[in-house]
Amino acid sequence: GEDVEQSLFLSVREGDSSVINCTYTDSSSTYLYWYKQEPGAGLQLLTYIFSNMDMKQDQRLTVLLNKKDKHLSLRIADTQTGDSAIYFCAEKSGGSYIPTFGRGTSLIVHP
Amino acid sequence: DTAVSQTPKYLVTQMGNDKSIKCEQNLGHDTMYWYKQDSKKFLKIMFSYNNKELIINETVPNRFSPKSPDKAHLNLHINSLELGDSAVYFCASSQEEGSEYNEQFFGPGTRLTVL
Numbered sequence: 001g002e003d004v005e006q007s008l009f010l011s012v013r014e015g016d017s018s019v020i021n022c023t024y025t026d027s028s029s030t031y032l033y034w035y036k037q038e039p040g041a042g043l044q045l046l047t048y049i050f051s052n053m054d055m056k057q058d059q060r061l062t063v064l065l066n067k068k069d070k071h072l073s074l075r076i077a078d079t080q081t082g083d084s085a086i087y088f089c090a091e092k093s094g095g096s097y098i099p100t101f102g103r104g105t106s107l108i109v110h111p
Numbered sequence: 112d113t114a115v116s117q118t119p120k121y122l123v124t125q126m127g128n129d130k131s132i133k134c135e136q137n138l139g140h141d142t143m144y145w146y147k148q149d150s151k152k153f154l155k156i157m158f159s160y161n162n163k164e165l166i167i168n169e170t171v172p173n174r175f176s177p178k179s180p181d182k183a184h185l186n187l188h189i190n191s192l193e194l195g196d197s198a199v200y201f202c203a204s205s206q207e208e209g210s211e212y213n214e215q216f217f218g219p220g221t222r223l224t225v226l
Contacts, residue, residue: 031212042115042201042217043154050212086152097142097207098166099215101154 004102006089011108018076020105022089025070029091032065033099034074037086046087047074076107084109114138115218117202123224124192132187132221134202143185144203144215145177154201160185161207189223197225 004024012018024032030051035043049056049063049072056063062075072091076083086106090099115136124130136143142161148154158177159166165177174190189196202218 035215037152040220042203042219043215044217045214048212048214088154092213097205097213098144098156098159099213104152104154106152
């Protein structure tokens with residue numbers, strides 16, 4: 001199976017919270033990332049978390065890491081139409097500098 | 112002041128042709144990458160390259176070859192193009208030496224269409 005898994009689609013109403021989930025298999029992951037890809041553009045790093053942390057907050061973004069279950073989530077509070085994009089979960093282990101990306105979750109925000 | 116740039120943005124060509132995509136980064140990074148994103152948005156690493164080593168994803172056909180004239184450039188050459196090569200190709204760079212979390216900076220992508 002894949003090393004990093006995400007659901008493919010999420011649809012939310014503007015103003016609601018969005019939660020995008022990700023699971024990974026590598027127990028030696030050191031860093032976990034969320035990248036955002038807007039239409040017609042490359043990926044941009046949104047946030048990251050080190051594996052010895054269980055939560056990181058940055059304005060409207062909250063990242064939760066459950067290392068035991070190898071589960072990562074990204075919560076976007078007060079979701080706006082400008083948040084519509086594809087969100088990629090990625091992980092990197094200490095043995096490699098190349099991250100492994102999930103397939104991406106398309107977030108659709110409707111009024 | 113573009114960080115990672117690629118040319119061309121769009122490339123339409125016939126099967127069997129040979130083509131190149133250029134990538135340049137002005138971030139002073141030591142490592143560059145090529146990714147392929149298919150129509151389902153799946154992102155697959157093709158190559159990573161720094162001044163020490165080239166890492167090739169073993170699933171990439173040898174019709175694809177990266178060429179780095181200097182530290183700031185990593186071009187992608189594709190020989191004998193096939194229909195299945197149609198995709199968006201992303202160049203990226205990162206600073207590995209002395210970097211903590213190794214953020215990858217992506218270019219805007221090159222949409223390759225093989226007819």
